[in-house]
Amino acid sequence: MNHLLRTARNSALPIIVLTAVGTLIYFFAEAYQVRIAYAFFMNLVVAIGLQVFMGNSGVVSFGHVSFMGVSAYVVAILTIPLALKKTQIPDAPFGLGFVQFDVVTAILIALAVTVAFAWVSGLLIKRVSGAAGEILTLAVLVICYVVFNAWIDLTRGPRSLYGIPIASSLPWAMLASAFVIFVAKFFRDSEDGLQLRASSENMLAARSMGVRVERLRLKAWVLSGFLVAIGGVLHATYLGTIGPNSYYFTQTFLIMAMVILGGMRSVSGVIVGTALISVGSELARTLENGPMVFGTKLPTMFGLTGFFLGAVIVLCMTLRRDGIMGDDEFEDVLRNRRASKAAKAAADTAAQAV
Amino acid sequence: MLELSNITVQYGVVKAVRGVSLKVEKGEIVSLLGPNGAGKSSLVSAAVGILPVAGGTIRFEGTDITKKPAETVVAMGLTLTPEGRRVFADLSVAENLHLGAATRKDRDGVAADIEKYLKMFPILGERYHQTAKTLSGGEQQMLAIARSLMSRPKLLMLDEPSLGLAPRIVDRIFELMLDLKRDGLTMLVVEQNATDALGISDRGYILASGSLVYEGDAKAMVDSEDLMEAYLGSGVH
Amino acid sequence: MEYFIQQLVNALSVGSEYALLALGLAIVFSIIGLVNFAHGELITVAGYAMFFAAATWLPNPWLALPIGIGGAALAAIVFEKVAFRAIRNASTNTGILTAFGVSIIVQNVFIIFVATRPKPVQTPDFLSSMITIGELTVPTLQVLETVVTTIAIAALLIILKKTTVGMAMRAASKDFMAVRLMGIKANWVIQSAFIISGILAGIAAVFIISRRGAVDPFMGSVPVLKAFVACVLGGLGSLQGAVIGGVALGVFEVLLQVTLPQEITAYRDAIVFGVVGLVLVAFPQGLLGRKVELGDKEA
Numbered sequence: 001m002n003h004l005l006r007t008a009r010n011s012a013l014p015i016i017v018l019t020a021v022g023t024l025i026y027f028f029a030e031a032y033q034v035r036i037a038y039a040f041f042m043n044l045v046v047a048i049g050l051q052v053f054m055g056n057s058g059v060v061s062f063g064h065v066s067f068m069g070v071s072a073y074v075v076a077i078l079t080i081p082l083a084l085k086k087t088q089i090p091d092a093p094f095g096l097g098f099v100q101f102d103v104v105t106a107i108l109i110a111l112a113v114t115v116a117f118a119w120v121s122g123l124l125i126k127r128v129s130g131a132a133g134e135i136l137t138l139a140v141l142v143i144c145y146v147v148f149n150a151w152i153d154l155t156r157g158p159r160s161l162y163g164i165p166i167a168s169s170l171p172w173a174m175l176a177s178a179f180v181i182f183v184a185k186f187f188r189d190s191e192d193g194l195q196l197r198a199s200s201e202n203m204l205a206a207r208s209m210g211v212r213v214e215r216l217r218l219k220a221w222v223l224s225g226f227l228v229a230i231g232g233v234l235h236a237t238y239l240g241t242i243g244p245n246s247y248y249f250t251q252t253f254l255i256m257a258m259v260i261l262g263g264m265r266s267v268s269g270v271i272v273g274t275a276l277i278s279v280g281s282e283l284a285r286t287l288e289n290g291p292m293v294f295g296t297k298l299p300t301m302f303g304l305t306g307f308f309l310g311a312v313i314v315l316c317m318t319l320r321r322d323g324i325m326g327d328d329e330f331e332d333v334l335r336n337r338r339a340s341k342a343a344k345a346a347a348d349t350a351a352q353a354v
Numbered sequence: 355m356l357e358l359s360n361i362t363v364q365y366g367v368v369k370a371v372r373g374v375s376l377k378v379e380k381g382e383i384v385s386l387l388g389p390n391g392a393g394k395s396s397l398v399s400a401a402v403g404i405l406p407v408a409g410g411t412i413r414f415e416g417t418d419i420t421k422k423p424a425e426t427v428v429a430m431g432l433t434l435t436p437e438g439r440r441v442f443a444d445l446s447v448a449e450n451l452h453l454g455a456a457t458r459k460d461r462d463g464v465a466a467d468i469e470k471y472l473k474m475f476p477i478l479g480e481r482y483h484q485t486a487k488t489l490s491g492g493e494q495q496m497l498a499i500a501r502s503l504m505s506r507p508k509l510l511m512l513d514e515p516s517l518g519l520a521p522r523i524v525d526r527i528f529e530l531m532l533d534l535k536r537d538g539l540t541m542l543v544v545e546q547n548a549t550d551a552l553g554i555s556d557r558g559y560i561l562a563s564g565s566l567v568y569e570g571d572a573k574a575m576v577d578s579e580d581l582m583e584a585y586l587g588s589g590v591h
Numbered sequence: 592m593e594y595f596i597q598q599l600v601n602a603l604s605v606g607s608e609y610a611l612l613a614l615g616l617a618i619v620f621s622i623i624g625l626v627n628f629a630h631g632e633l634i635t636v637a638g639y640a641m642f643f644a645a646a647t648w649l650p651n652p653w654l655a656l657p658i659g660i661g662g663a664a665l666a667a668i669v670f671e672k673v674a675f676r677a678i679r680n681a682s683t684n685t686g687i688l689t690a691f692g693v694s695i696i697v698q699n700v701f702i703i704f705v706a707t708r709p710k711p712v713q714t715p716d717f718l719s720s721m722i723t724i725g726e727l728t729v730p731t732l733q734v735l736e737t738v739v740t741t742i743a744i745a746a747l748l749i750i751l752k753k754t755t756v757g758m759a760m761r762a763a764s765k766d767f768m769a770v771r772l773m774g775i776k777a778n779w780v781i782q783s784a785f786i787i788s789g790i791l792a793g794i795a796a797v798f799i800i801s802r803r804g805a806v807d808p809f810m811g812s813v814p815v816l817k818a819f820v821a822c823v824l825g826g827l828g829s830l831q832g833a834v835i836g837g838v839a840l841g842v843f844e845v846l847l848q849v850t851l852p853q854e855i856t857a858y859r860d861a862i863v864f865g866v867v868g869l870v871l872v873a874f875p876q877g878l879l880g881r882k883v884e885l886g887d888k889e890a
Binding site: 424436440441 | 755758759761762765766768769770771772773774775776777
């Protein structure tokens, strides 16, 4: 209980700030700005979901975007109206061509399916560490992508599935990210989170103290899979149409840059990173299209966004490996500042006394 | 020839060596003694440039080498035979020796040196084409020393050359060092085995908890039972 | 029988391609522990070097071959100098992510300055011809790929066995500090490893491009994924493992292609990755890898 309250207190600041900004945008901004804000909150959910695994276990995962894809496809297949389904995926297996669920049920099923998938893949992932383990997460990404493309009866293959009821809007994305922030911080500071983080720093020491690293790694993997799945739901129910390319390398780059820039070991870091990358890639996208600057039309430069993301990752790794926030959460930064202020005040008083 | 002044070596916040100064003159054998964890290995590793120095200066033949990387220092003629031998286990004896001479361009000289050391260490000749991991501990130590010598060092630092070896082999290695001295090689020997090391040395230094606690003439040190008791404990046997 | 031999030649050529790429990855990994995600971009750079050479000042497709290989080697040097040197002693994670970043940058540089669309590249005509031996007809390219790979591996073996840099690389893969104590410059050893990995990738690139006839910014991603798989299969960092893993993967892929019913072949890559995943779970160090205990010295 204590831990719940403490987490609530520690998550309050970012949640309040994000909610305030989001609300202002929702009520006062242009439609395209609302769309950008929605994308921000959705990516925040995915990035924090990824942080729960990467940040605590210290293992880099290239596979998480697949969880987004699985949940988005399940929602899509379960909610697309029957008439539309008949034209898109008439031969859907398991009789899925003839069922349609309401959105809430479909979402719950999607989350359950993704969690089950995360659990099964996690049973394998948890057993392989180091570089080989990271390549295994890459295998998850490739396998899902191939299946999305190849299982044409179920997913319509490389072509988009459309007609998903649009049930989500900015407030839902805000709510989801608040939930995800809370869960991620709760896990980070929980007994399991602490032990897992300790093990990522010194596996041998943690093992010798009886930390069951594999079990904890599996737990983090499944939990983060669940959170990322929420991102997939947000994606499908807002756009109304999905395709396999949304859940492959491009999205992985984006999320990875967000997590790394802010600092993968800190939830607050991921929030900062997501905000900066969102703004940055929005700017890059504007430049890509060759905007007018001081009356001159700049040339179009497709690829600038990707270049920007790659550069952020490389610069971060060479200049500031732990990201902007390092190991710190917002509350740590505040506490340190207060502490150093107090120390300075004390020193001043002492100086005056002398 | 080698002059360490006020050297500090640090691992994170832990100071392994605190402001140690020592000197090795041309033609000497100098022992660096002290218990396990005294900072001896850190000091010689810093001297050769594989550990960064946190404070102080290192001069070799008058040149400041404090910030020079190991590869440069070795090419200048200051070499370390590291603790635990660290021979290249998957490479043959021949290849190990060849790599030892990597800084040299004189092919004929290298070939002559190989011949010379195979004479000095006949066992290496017998095992010439075997991989180093098939050698016994003593043989590996001889290979490690021969490998260091292949770079034609002016000053050779040996880190615990007797570690884990049978007494008979230890004697053999110390004899070899005397031979090398006669050939004009200067040496700095890190040892826990104080009596034997001082037996072949001109001077000695004792390190404890990262600080220098004694320096002096080797003969006098062996004779001073108090000193041996106080700092080198189990070393006297 | 004829069909069998044709498929065998095919399998060997695919396997050779993977082996070349996996070898390059393995050499770099064994020495500095870097999982070089950007290895695939060496292929891309080779491809564009060939494209530009043909399009501008050297319209002779024969000359395109050394230019491609040289381009890949040069790119490998540049990657090392600009990005990987700065993170040399950092963790595996830092390395893998930096390489990931480099790979994205290179892809997008080609998108920005050339185009996303594929560009045609001409290679010498005989590479697309067929060889007929008695009853048997096989593509020249496939035979050549296997032969050239064998030669390249033999040359690599000679370098590793007979030259100082080769011995230093073998020694450095186990104990880099001791190599430096021999007075051998770390940069020299590491750069040589990158150059070798670049040349091997360049050779593979020539064959890949001859087969595709075109280059595009993403052409390196799929081959490098396969090379990862080959490396992991053989045990990360093991050179023999990389070759055996590459050939095994090629044979396995062709086997799947030939034996699976048409509607399942679309899943081929998923099956390959799935099987490799299962192998890894059973043998976490790869099929030929050395078991590393926790607490062992990191080489």
